[in-house]
Amino acid sequence: MSDSKTGILAMIGACMIWGLSPLYYKLLTNVPPLELLAHRTLWSLVTFAALLAFQGRLGVLRETLRSPRAAAILGFAALMISVNWxxxxxxxxxxxxxETSLGYYMFPLVAVLLGVVxxxxxxxxxxxxAVALAALGVAQLTWGLGAAPWISLTLALTFGLYGIVKKRLSTGPVVSVTAEVTLLSPIGIIWLGWLHSHGQGVFGHDLRTSALLAFSGLLTALPLILFSKAAQKISLSTVGLLQYLNPTLQFFCAVVIFGESFTGYHAVAFALIWLALAIYSWVxxxxxRARRKSAATSLAEAPL
Incomplete structure (x- = not known):
């Protein structure tokens, strides 16, 4: 199989896991969100640390965390991704x-706006x-529902800020995410310790819930690994287009499987943002294509 096909399949796999993840979290509605976040953080650390140990790259993690600049960037990134999660x-x-689906549809456009600011x-x-159409969609949804879609806006903004600060790091995605959950883990351990000391922790009470909580580490790690593999083998424009599979599957889960309310105001907002994304993707x-054509021309004209 060619590198291009391998990359596309890896990207589709990553987006399918992300897009269908609401089905997993719906199975854990008996676990309070903060407790579930703490478990996701800790089990992600276990999974990523095991992967780095297998690759013999734990030393890279230590060196990354020893750098004051990298630690500061990773600390902010950890804050943004924990709020997002x-x-x-x-x-x-x-x-x-x-609303989460809308937020991840909005993310590329918010990222573009953050790039300007x-x-x-x-x-x-x-x-x-494209940015104006997205803003119009949010404005009419706010007017129609009487409140701004804060969940969507916060998800898009935190993920956009997360992406911007991660651009300042030279470490790979697996190392950087491992460093982030390493920084967050003490908070998770303290919170879970407090819960269990007061008889409120759910882990260990039944096999199903405990197994699902432990699975959160793999659920976090696997799509990131697939995404990293895809980014190495296919163009960024293809990565960007395939990423829309994630919010599309979330939208499917919300409306078709969970039966959430979808008003006319939602329909107009989604239509405007889909149009904005179509324009953004076309650009x-x-x-x-222009960059690749320019690079090919420069290579052809280069003296031997």
Missing amino acids: FLFIFSVQIGRVT VMKERLGRWQWL SISQD
Whole structure:
């Protein structure tokens, strides 16, 4: 199988796991969100640390955490991803998966806007149009429902900030995520210790719940590994397009499987954001093709 096909299959696998993960968290509605977040953090650390140990790369993790600059960046990234994880878990438990889907659809456009504000990047007219359409979708949903879609906005913003700070790190995704959960783990251990000391912890009370909690580590690690593999083998524009499979599957879970409310205001908001994403994707693909064509031309004209 070619590298391109392998990369596409790996990306589809990662997005299917992310997109269908609400089904998993729906099985754990008996576990409070903070407790579930603490378990996800700890079991992720166990899984990632075992993977790095198998690869003989634990030393890279230690060196990364010893760097004050890297530790500061990773600390902020850990805060952003923990808020993102908690809000996602909480949203699934209270039946708001439609809003998580909207948030992850909005993420690429929020990331573009953050790039303008934080990284001083410049956008073309079509990219500004995409951002404006997304903003219009959020505005009409806010007007129609009488409240802003805070879950969607917070998910998109925290993931966007997470992505921006991670660009400042030279370490790979597995090492950096392991470092993040390493920094978060003491908080998780203290919280779980307090719960169990007061007879409130759920782990160990029944095999099903305990096994599902332990599985959260693999559920976090596997799609990240697949995503990393895909990013090495296919273009960024293809990665970007395939990523929309994640919120699409979340949307399917919310409306078809969970039967969540989907009003006309939701329909208009989603339509505007889908149109914005279509424009954004078209621009991204065009720019990627232009870069590859320019690189091929420069290579062909280079003196031997």
